[in-house]
Amino acid sequence: MATEKVDGFRLDRIGQLLSTAYPELALTPGLDALTLRPFAPGVLLHSDGRHHRAGAQAGAGGARGALHAVRALAAAPRSGALPRQRTGSAAAAPRMRTGAPLGSAVDQARLGAALTRLAATPAERLLRRPEAPAAEALAARGLPARTIDGFLRPLLAALLCDPDLTSSSRCADLALRAFAAGRLCVPEGGADVLPELLARTLPPGTVHTGVRATAVSTTSVTTAEHGEFRCRAVLVATDARTAAELLPGLRVPGFHPVTVLHHTTDEPLPTGASLLLDADRGGPVAHTAVLSAVDPSRAPAGRTLISSTVLGPPPDGVDTAVRRHLARLYGTPTGRWETLAVHHTAEAVPAMRAPHDLRRPVRLLAGLYVCGDHRDTSTAQGALHSAHRASAAIVSDLGAGSLHAAEPVRTAQRAA
């Protein structure tokens, strides 16, 4: 969740897509100060040189919640506009244009009804559905092939960072449900605002960055350069591979590679604050957006920031291939755009192949705990939810009173 600051730009390493319907963004202490910047409703699909708005859900409270977000942002742009409980039931017609890639008006109405139903389905019920690879399950949903190929496949690939849709159909349903029930969004100011807000809820001096743990036990953490810290309990909150090094026996999942590219130009672009997907899959870009239109704080005045995500192993000469694809997607030459950053993360997102356990144990034994996206779903929501489960286990083991009284890191004694 790191954000690079370069010449007035704020450049995320991650692929940007959160949902206003992620419950943990509303439940986690400290994140009430988070301002979410929503994309325009639904997504913009590029097909045959034209743009088509798709999936702009108005049922099940999604659009109302999103509207709430927009109004709150307009009223108080910097003061925390996270929409909380969405209770609206007004069901306006889905706002989609006719034609490829969404099919006929009837096809679109079926898609709108399916998304509305999904938004209203409790998550627990989705988790009881039979589980299969998402690509297989999609074909069995009774939706027209062009709706699946032109809209659902590119959308799910973007939401799951999984171009081949090998992920569990249950995880795909959860991702689509979050899409239908809320609005895709980015944190104002950059992804690193989330960990900064979390750290701010703790007493000053509690969090130490740049300290690498090399070994853990129930009573101590050994670090690379700062010796050993004694403690009453250890929670390992690293990526999956490091967690398995620190806690031998922990499973290491497969990973989806992700490459994020940031470009700038001084020309305005026609897509506004939309998330743009290529229904024709005519190049390496899975999704792209004029991020400075979604969140103006990410670019200096007068500059346009375009952020794009490539899923899977990137092609040779990724920047050239991406610029060529972006020229078609935005309908404008990109040869003079400036490349600000190309970030490739080989082990970006833990794969969630079926059968996927969304509630992997976070308590290994009394005093030793683990959390992170690899214990839950591979999203910021999953990482935060696993952290909630782990902290509940710690509170229960240590006793709430003693946990509140202790300040483990500040009071830890350096033993070496």
Ligand SMILES: Cc1cc2nc3c(=O)[nH]c(=O)nc-3n(C[C@H](O)[C@H](O)[C@H](O)COP(=O)(O)OP(=O)(O)OC[C@H]3O[C@@H](n4cnc5c(N)ncnc54)[C@H](O)[C@@H]3O)c2cc1C
């Ligand atoms: C390129 C990319 C694109 C993504 N796109 C999206 C998206 O669009 N939407 C979405 O919801 N999610 C996305 N994700 C996933 C999301 O970023 C992760 O799910 C989330 O950051 C996981 O949080 P975490 O706390 O489990 O792990 P991390 O965010 O990986 O944090 C682990 C921390 O542990 C630290 N650490 C590692 N080893 C050690 C050690 N030995 N000692 C001490 N500290 C250590 C690391 O420095 C890091 O700060 C993306 C991720 C990547 C990489």
